[in-house]
Amino acid sequence: MIYFTKKPTQSLMLKFIIAICISVSLVACGGKTSTKTESKKAEEKKELLTLSLSAKQLELMNIQLVQPGKKAIASYVYLNGKVSSLPNNQANISSDLEGKVEQVFVTEGNYIGRGQPVLTLRSMPLIELQNEYLNTKSEMDFLAIEFKRQTELVNSNVGALAQYQVVEAKYNAIIAKEKALRAKLETLGVNVNDLQTPQNAVIKKMITISSPISGYIHKLPVKVGMLASPQSVLAEVVNLSEMQADLFVYDKDLNLIQEGQTVDLDFINASVPNVTGRVINIERMIDSENxxxxxxVKFSAPDKSFVVPGMSVRGAVVNPNDKELSYAVPFSALLKEEDNYYVFFTNKTEDKEGKMSFKKAKVKLGDKNEQMVEIQFLNAVTEDIFIVQNNPMILENERRKNQ
Structure with a gap:
């Protein structure tokens, strides 16, 4: 603040006003100069996002260029689950009659064909069943002769009709019993032709238990001398040629799934190759646990691969709603800095020194699959650009070195 010790003259006041005006002008000019300097620095910083490289340099850096083009990237919805056996590809082996284990032909982990013997049982009920068949067969043969005789008497008007009807009823009953016993014995693997006459009958005392399907022995809780009943599970067999993946779908993704749809399956075990399966059915209830x-999803196991029930599996379902065209590049083209993504691109125009200008551009990511990802440039670019598809970090290091 300026103090005057005496009343200023008009001339002095005029000089004072001029001095103030000059000071204000200088301050204003200084502000404009500062703004221009900052703007210039920003332009220089923006220009530093580019670098120039010759074809030789690109070759040494192993840089490859690709013209992205616009395409629709099919994104996937991933579903987790477990491998399980198909109902017709697993079997519990048991005996229809009680008996003691006489001999076991397989061990756990063995592959066994359909109809191949698993074990034999020594069975007293089998002997009794054959004896019952022989008695029934003898009685049937006797009633056959008696029925024939009664038929002749009735036709000759000699025999009583009532007696004929009694014999006929007994004969039909014994025929039915013989057929039932024959079916039981044939189910147990007994050749009924060996039991046609008591004098020449071959009584069998062993039951051979065979596998109903081809597959691997999963469990074999038996040993020689053990008493096996019809309720006992003697072995478990599982066929691994065809299996199913039980995948869990949440309600937000349920509209993407339909029966008959293909699903890509991959396994946690990296040695097992990916396979393609087909949705065979969808449950109509929500699991209370998950x-x-x-x-x-039904699928065929890869040849010579170890895929067993209980293994973890992941299914990939294509999202059918992804139809919008966008620039798509491989993941190797992306340069990540914190939470931002960038790519380098060029229009392949060479300057006087034979160098191409590359620009670093920030992009926004869209849909993606295992190989490609959609990108969206924040600033407009021309259609004829080429994107660096590999080693973007090498270009970034070169750009920083030039900076």
């Missing part, structure tokens, strides 16, 4: 709906 709050999801289970879909069953």
């Amino acid at each position: 709050k999801a709906i289970t879909i069953h």
Whole structure:
């Protein structure tokens, strides 16, 4: 603040006003100069996002260029689950008659064909069943002769009709019993032709238990001398040629699933190659444990691969709603800095020194699959650009070195 010790003259006041005006002008000019300097620095910083490289340099850096083009990237919905056996590809082996284990032909882990013997049982009920058949067969032969005789008497008007009817009823009953016993014995593997006459009958005392399907012996809880009943599970067999994946789908993705749809399956075990399966059915209830709906995907196990029930599996379902065209590049083209993504691109125009100008551009990611990802440039670019598809970090290091 300026103090005057005496009343200023008009001339002095004029000089003072001029001095103030000059000071204000200088300050204003200084502000404009500062703004221009900051703007210039920003332009320089923006220009530093580019670099120039020759074809030789690109070759040494192993840089490859690709013209992205616009395409629709099919994104996937991933579903987790477990491998399980198909109902017709697993079997519990048991005996229809009680008996003691006489001999076991397989061990756990063995592959066994359909109809191949698993074990034999020594069975007293089998002997009794054959004896019952022989008695029934003898009685049937006797009633056959008696029925024939009664038929002749009735036709000759000699025999009583009542007696004929009694014999006929007994004969039909014994025929039915013989057929039932024959079916039981044939089910147990007994050749009934060996039991046609008591004098030449061959009584069998062993039951051979065979596998109903081809597959691997999963469990074999038996040993020689053990008493096996019809309720005992003597072995478990599982066929691994065809299996199913039980995948869990949450309600937000349920509209993407339909029966007959193909599903790509991959396994946690990296040695097992990916396979393609087909949705065979969708459950109509929500699982109370995981709050999801289970879909069953049938697939064929890869040759010479170890895939067993209980293994974890992941299914990939294509999202049918992804139809919008966008720039798509491989993941190797992306340069990540914190939470942002960038790509380098060029229009392949060479300057006087034979160098191409590359620009670093920030992009926004869209849909993606295992190989490609959609990108969206934040600033407009021309259609004839080429994107660096590999080693973007090498270009970034070169750009920083030039900076």
